[in-house]
Amino acid sequence: MGKDAKKTLLVPPISKAAPGPLYQQIVDGIKREVSEGRLEPGTPLPSFRLLAEQLMVSLITVKRAYAELERDEIIFRKQGLGTFVSQDGVARSRQIKREQTEALLREALREGYEAGMDDKELLDMAKRLLKEGKE
Amino acid sequence: MGKDAKKTLLVPPISKAAPGPLYQQIVDGIKREVSEGRLEPGTPLPSFRLLAEQLMVSLITVKRAYAELERDEIIFRKQGLGTFVSQDGVARSRQIKREQTEALLREALREGYEAGMDDKELLDMAKRLLKEGKE
Amino acid sequence: MGKDAKKTLLVPPISKAAPGPLYQQIVDGIKREVSEGRLEPGTPLPSFRLLAEQLMVSLITVKRAYAELERDEIIFRKQGLGTFVSQDGVARSRQIKREQTEALLREALREGYEAGMDDKELLDMAKRLLKEGKE
Amino acid sequence: MGKDAKKTLLVPPISKAAPGPLYQQIVDGIKREVSEGRLEPGTPLPSFRLLAEQLMVSLITVKRAYAELERDEIIFRKQGLGTFVSQDGVARSRQIKREQTEALLREALREGYEAGMDDKELLDMAKRLLKEGKE
């Protein structure tokens, strides 16, 4: 088995053309995997080197992403063993996402008011987007 | 009455401590003024030099902000005459804000789903925020 | 009869919101009037002051426009008498416009080539625009 | 081989003597390269610093040109990575050129009418210029 054998990706792919820093895309991708239960507590994450190779990014970029996830206590590192999803990683990532949801919603509604929309229009737009997202 | 008497600001103040580029704050502030009808079509905006002095930022920063507003066709500039709110500036700024509202809402709802929230929870959160905003 | 009585405008109106320098708009407007025969050779043009008042622009702006027209020999000034359309003003203004037509056409065709259009497409576009202009 | 060896220019040269802003020449040059397929989507453009050195203009001037190209979505910039031709950059630049063609054509025909030319004369002039361009 050669060094370029196909491997299952434990984290979502990223795009260099996408807006925003690469490390943020990695952070968001892992948070999403954890939050939606595809990465369970205790699961080991790929090593810096492996992930950097899979995503075709610099090692330092992966390090920065893992550092941010560790800061948010979604993952933890055990010296010499590797990196793992923390016990309450699911809860924490969901909580962070919930707070983010509220912040974005607040911002969206403020913009809507400034665009001259009223409460009903805003709620209708939200309902429409919810329905669209289902299709 | 001294030379540093209070003058009416035609644009909102900005904060160097706030996150995000200074020029963006100027852009957003003027868009808001136009969108909410406090700056009507044809109204002259303060010159680069005057606004830079009032906001205590570099002339260049104001230039950049005005350039972005002109690109969005919210204002137009005439050499030797000054800068003015364009004829359909209100409509354009409202349209831009409306699109921004939809984009933010979409992003918020996606985050909410990823946090495990269902449609009802999301709409309830939106309703709560709308009520809070009124107080 | 008061000083603000209605007068027939001998030159087309201008717009401060239109792109390009004000003096250029005046120049173009008068060239068009002469070229199309509405201002005949020998006709006196309004004085600086009168035209400046009618167009609501600075006197210096009108002076500059007249200077450019005189340079092109479309009008001539007689000390103490006023400004008049020159004898061969029609021919000259038509010639200038004809040269301008060729220059613009050349530029348009070059852009079209760079956009990947071929000769037929370009001629078809020209024919379409000619027909549209008639309606 | 010295340090000032010839390098292949990825963008067309500019001229300080030419009319119009320098940054516009850079913009037009790159748009042309993209439109005609010499710069393909995904291709990295030279960095600000390199291009400024090659063209012998200020770094700021190149920045401004790139900013305008990004606004037209012909290129995109990623911090730390560089500047690239966007995925639909070819289509966008062609579309922009096509619109420019129509605008110039419209203006040319209007000038022609004002010069007293009829449809046939205008089309003949266009055909003549097309033939000349071929030689």
Place this chain on the structure above:
DNA sequence: GTGGTCTAGACCACC
């Protein structure tokens, strides 16, 4: 190394 923002000034065209 890359791009992103901000600053300080020059000179010119236009009104």
Place this chain on the structure above:
DNA sequence: GTGGTCTAGACCACA
């Protein structure tokens, strides 16, 4: 006086 272009530099975030 106005805006339009060009220059010269600083400091920061990202890879």
